[in-house]
Amino acid sequence: MRAAILYGPLDLRVERVPDPDHDHDHDHDVIVEVQAATTCGTDVKMWRHGHRVLPPYPCPFGHEMAGVRVDTGERVLVSDSVACGQCGPCLASRPQICRSPRWVLGGFAERIAAPQCALHVIPDGLPAPAAAMAEPLAAAVHAVARGTDAGDVGVLGGGPMGLMLCSLLVAQGRSVTIADRHPERLEQARELGVRGMERLDKHELVFEAIGRPEAWRQAADAARPGGVVVLVGGCPGGTDVSFPSGPLHYDELELRGAFHHSPREIDAALRSLARGEVDWRVLCGETIGLEQLPEALSAPSGGRARKWVVDPRL
Ligand SMILES: [Zn+2]
Numbered sequence: 001m002r003a004a005i006l007y008g009p010l011d012l013r014v015e016r017v018p019d020p021d022h023d024h025d026h027d028h029d030v031i032v033e034v035q036a037a038t039t040c041g042t043d044v045k046m047w048r049h050g051h052r053v054l055p056p057y058p059c060p061f062g063h064e065m066a067g068v069r070v071d072t073g074e075r076v077l078v079s080d081s082v083a084c085g086q087c088g089p090c091l092a093s094r095p096q097i098c099r100s101p102r103w104v105l106g107g108f109a110e111r112i113a114a115p116q117c118a119l120h121v122i123p124d125g126l127p128a129p130a131a132a133m134a135e136p137l138a139a140a141v142h143a144v145a146r147g148t149d150a151g152d153v154g155v156l157g158g159g160p161m162g163l164m165l166c167s168l169l170v171a172q173g174r175s176v177t178i179a180d181r182h183p184e185r186l187e188q189a190r191e192l193g194v195r196g197m198e199r200l201d202k203h204e205l206v207f208e209a210i211g212r213p214e215a216w217r218q219a220a221d222a223a224r225p226g227g228v229v230v231l232v233g234g235c236p237g238g239t240d241v242s243f244p245s246g247p248l249h250y251d252e253l254e255l256r257g258a259f260h261h262s263p264r265e266i267d268a269a270l271r272s273l274a275r276g277e278v279d280w281r282v283l284c285g286e287t288i289g290l291e292q293l294p295e296a297l298s299a300p301s302g303g304r305a306r307k308w309v310v311d312p313r314l
């Protein structure tokens with residue numbers, strides 16, 4: 001089969017590799033024919049700098065994927081991780097921060113082998129690209145759950161994650177303001193029924209969806225006294241971020257991390273897409289083949305937020 005293999009930073013090659021059913025490491029894996037794998041900011045980070053969840057090079061690549069089970073013909077989303085079920089966080093019902101998850105990467109390929117428990121049935125009528133986007137949407141579902149039920153919410157960052165957060169919050173009937181410096185992204189936010197600004201004012205609940213130290217600080221700065229900030233964007237590995245101590249102490253400002261998702265949140269994301277609560281088409285970029293992937297990953301950021309849809313059959 002053809003697959004995009006990552007050989008090192010900025011070195012992604014599309015080549016012929018053995019079919020995944022020749023891999024005897026995991027006997028109970030199911031083979032899924034990939035119909036859509038979407039790109040995201042994490043892919044760009046992985047491609048540029050490597051990432052802590054990547055196995056040693058050369059390695060498979062792509063973590064938002066949906067397709068068809070070869071054995072049953074069922075349409076499925078393949079989750080990018082399976083929690084161990086035995087560590088402290090798993091036993092405390094927080095599988096998203098599992099200490100030894102199995103990462104399931106390799107969506108940018110014609111086929112992928114995945115453990116059965118990583119598969120989620122796609123609701124009827126939901127197209128494969130939308131189902132692939134349920135993976136990042138599940139992380140947004142999780143981030144919203146890490147917040148509070150405040151009615152007045154600010155979102156910092158109008159990339160795909162920021163816009164997904166907005167969609168979920170609007171569907172819950174909250175008043176949402178988003179801040180981004182790109183007018184095109186503010187326009188996209190308006191299409192979702194969200195107020196767009198260049199900077200956030202003060203809000204009871206703030207989501208940070210950029211992943212840079214200065215954005216983390218800006219998000220903290222945009223919270224009202226007694227407010228909660230949910231940090232959704234991951235800063236580059238090992239970055240120190242400093243905050244003024246005053247608001248954390250005197251205003252009881254709460255900073256909460258949000259990472260990844262649980263299997264239940266993936267199902268919630270799929271349902272939310274199937275009900276039309278999240279308009280995935282707003283985020284959908286062009287559909288491309290595997291060969292166009294390096295070019296797509298190096299496309300300049302800015303402009304409208306979009307996710308490329310890789311169809312490995314093209
Ligand atoms: Zn992603």
Ligand SMILES: [Zn+2]
Binds near residue numbers: 083086097099
């Ligand atoms: Zn675990």
